[in-house]
Amino acid sequence: MARSSKKKLDDPDAAQSMPKGKLVAEKLTPDIQRAKAVVADAQAAVASAKLVTRTAQNRADKAAEDVVKAQAKLAKATSKLGAEKMTPEEQMRRFEELARELECDESEENFGAALRVIAKQKPKEPDIKR
Known part of the structure; x- marks a missing residue:
């Protein structure tokens, strides 16, 4: 029946002989x-886009947290050091004090002498057990 309907639609004489409502309905x-398939595809695409958006928003929220x-850890660490309140001169003075405490010098x-001691050291032979 589908073939005969197509022939009727293609044939101008047959199309004129058919009732107008049936011709429009078949066409x-x-x-x-x-159109329904296109709408279904569009709805699926929208659903997918919403999912991607939610996922991206969740990741952005997690990154913000x-x-x-x-930042809180950094603030806590710098407050322990007191570095955020120190001027460059104070930082230099504190560095020099710590270097003296550790018995560092500029000589x-x-x-x-320290370099010669290090350079004279022979590397240990690895113990190869067989």
């Missing part, structure tokens, strides 16, 4: 089916 049915936590002779 619209495939168009309606295609991580940033806040990291080239002491540096050379």
